[in-house]
Amino acid sequence: MVTGGLLSACMALTWNETSFLVLRFVLGVAEAGVFPGIILFLTYWFPSAYRARIVGYFMAAIPVSTVIGAPLSGLILGLDGVLGLKGWQWLFILEGVSAILLSVAVLLYLLINSRVLLLGLVYFGIVAANYG
Numbered sequence: 001m002v003t004g005g006l007l008s009a010c011m012a013l014t015w016n017e018t019s020f021l022v023l024r025f026v027l028g029v030a031e032a033g034v035f036p037g038i039i040l041f042l043t044y045w046f047p048s049a050y051r052a053r054i055v056g057y058f059m060a061a062i063p064v065s066t067v068i069g070a071p072l073s074g075l076i077l078g079l080d081g082v083l084g085l086k087g088w089q090w091l092f093i094l095e096g097v098s099a100i101l102l103s104v105a106v107l108l109y110l111l112i113n114s115r116v117l118l119l120g121l122v123y124f125g126i127v128a129a130n131y132g
Contacts, residue, residue, distance in 0.1 A: 009096025
């Protein structure tokens with residue numbers, strides 16, 4: 001998520017069509033595995049009795065994000081000329097910065113969660129035993 005956020009923010013720095021296409025391709029490569037990965041992890045996290053409902057909720061979030069995101073993107077595009085940036089540049093910057101901040105918040109939460117710390121300690125013990 002941090003990589004996608006950084007690449008998205010870098011999209012605002014493109015100077016010509018070629019740089020835009022190259023960065024957009026790299027961003028696509030970085031995000032290509034997100035959707036199938038989430039579906040895979042949902043199969044690990046939820047028992048089969050609940051899986052269809054949970055995947056349905058996840059799939060329903062896609063049109064909901066469009067309903068919320070499209071008008072919001074239109075408002076952001078209206079920032080054309082603010083601080084010398086075009087509206088499309090603001091769109092990439094705000095999208096990228098929000099992804100980076102959310103990634104940091106999740107990382108900080110996971111590092112203070114006692115279950116995550118305990119599982120990390122267990123994993124460290126496994127790895128230390130394997131290589132030790």
